Amino acid sequence: MKAKLSRLIKTNEPAPKASVATPDEMEQQKWKDHGGEILTFEGEWCVRIRKTYPLDEVYRDFKFGEAGQMMARTEHPFFAVDLDPDQVLFMDTETTGLRGSGTSIFLIGFARIRAEQLEMIQYVLPHPAFETAFYYHFLQDIGDEVRFVTYNGKSFDWPQIKTRHTFxxxxxxxxxxxxxxxxxxxxxxxxKPRLESVSLKAVEAYxxxxxxxxxxxxxAPMHYFQYVKERNPEILLPVLEHHHADCLSLVSLYTRLSQLVTTPVTDFGEERAHWLHDLGEQDQALREFEQLPSPSKRAIMRQAMLLKRAGRFEEAIPLFESIHTIEGYVELAKYAEHKQKDVALAMDYTERALEILDQKRTVLRQTMQREKDALEHRRARLERKRT
Structure with missing residues (x-):
């Protein structure tokens, strides 16, 4: 009788309630279904998506490992990096707008070379209020010292990160x-001399x-706002694919652009020389200028000036003479007057410069007058010396 009564009591007990997933849990599960990892911090969360590629995998027309090889051997001051490859991040962001304190970053990603693979990581901000978790995990993962390879990231992406970090x-x-x-x-x-635009898309096409x-x-911002509203990761997948391609493209472009300045490609010799000149690499620039088969007047002038600074003015004289410019003749006049002590020759070069100036028709009148005054002052001084 007691056993029967006990069974009757148990059947009358209410069944335990089934647990109901919260909206966050349902959204997180959707991200997990798409390969995402949920990262939490102080009650907030973000998503990390990681993918790896073998270094010998061909992407478009190059292997990922070529970027690491280029980093190891390049001596060009612009492309050289002073850290290990895994501290060099090919980084890009997606934002809710272009400028302003109200603009936030909702996607940060980077590719980096680690051991025998290229690692691609993306961080997704699932809600504008979760920036603490978003930046906490991004900064924890990249370490204390990095080198970013970006496309306009020095002026846009990194300043945006710094702005949001203040919050x-x-x-x-x-x-x-x-x-x-x-x-x-x-x-x-x-x-730039070859393309109408140097946008990422145009350079990729080149x-x-x-x-x-x-x-x-x-x-991308429209997709993000719709995603935040509906909490459906599939809305954001096209943005993730676009951003993923941007980061991998940076790996490719670093390799391709580095090759243009580190291998003897005649078509880019003058661009390489001018760039090295502006970077202050005068010895390398002079070697590049000397190897140009058909240099422009600007290249010849720069080569001659580098020879002058190197104390090799005798080699610079035929270069200055060959370009037939006011600047070239002024340099020759100064050398003839002060080094060769040949006032007549200095006067001849000054007269040639004045002849070119008289032929100018496209120069601003004010600029032309300044040049004329300087040359006439030089001529007057030389005439006094001659007499």
């Missing part, structure tokens, strides 16, 4: 010590890496 810096680690290899500057130096079926970058 969370009391709770996360300080920003690392960074250096930049901004490939936009390299593209401008090397490709190297034969044109994308198809890629989400236009300006649509």
């Amino acid at each position: 969370v810096k009391s709770r996360v680690k300080q920003l690392p010590s960074v250096g930049h290899v901004d490939l936009l500057h390299a593209a401008r130096r090397l490709l 190297f034969g890496h044109e994308r198809t079926d890629d989400l236009p970058g300006f649509l």
Whole structure:
């Protein structure tokens, strides 16, 4: 009888309630289904997506390992890096706008070479209020000293990161010590004379890496806002694919642009020489100028000036004479007057410069007058010496 009564009591007990997943848990599960990892910090969370590639895998027309080889051997001051390859991050961001304190970053990613593979990592901000977790894990993962390879990242991406970091810096680690290899500057130096635009898309196309079926970058914020509203990661997948391609493209472009300045490609010899000159690498620049088969007047003038600074003016004389410019004749006049002590020759060079000036028709009148005054002053001084 007791056993029967006990069974009756048990059947009348209410069944335990089934646990109901919270909206965050349901969203997190969707990210896990797409290969994401949920990272938490102080009640907030973000998503990390990681993918690896073998270094011998061919991407477009190069192997990922070529970038690491280039980092190890390049001596060009722009492309050289002074850290181990795994501290060099090919980094890009996606933001909710272009400028302003109200603009936030919702996606940061980078590719880096580690051991025998290329690692690609993306960090997703699932909600604008979760920036602390977002930046905490990004900064923890990249370490205390890095070198960024970006495309306009020195002027845009990194300043945006620094701006947003100010809102969370009391709770996360300080920003690392960074250096930049901004490939936009390299593209401008090397490709601007050949391309109407040096946008990332145009430079990719120049190297034969044109994308198809890629989400236009300006649509990324719209996708993000829709994702935040609906909490459905699939809305953001096209943005992740676009951003993923951007980061891998940086690996490719670092390799390709480095090759233009480290291998003897005649077509880019003058661009290389001018760049080295502006970087202060005078010895290397002079060697490049001396090897040009058909240098421009600007290149000849710079070569002659480098020879002058190196104390090799006798070699510079025929170069100054060959370009038939006011600047060249002024240099020759100064040398003839002060070094050769040949006032007549200095006067001849000054007269030639004045003849060129008289023929000018496209120079601003004010600039032309200044040049004329300087040359006439030189001529007057030489006439006094001659008499």
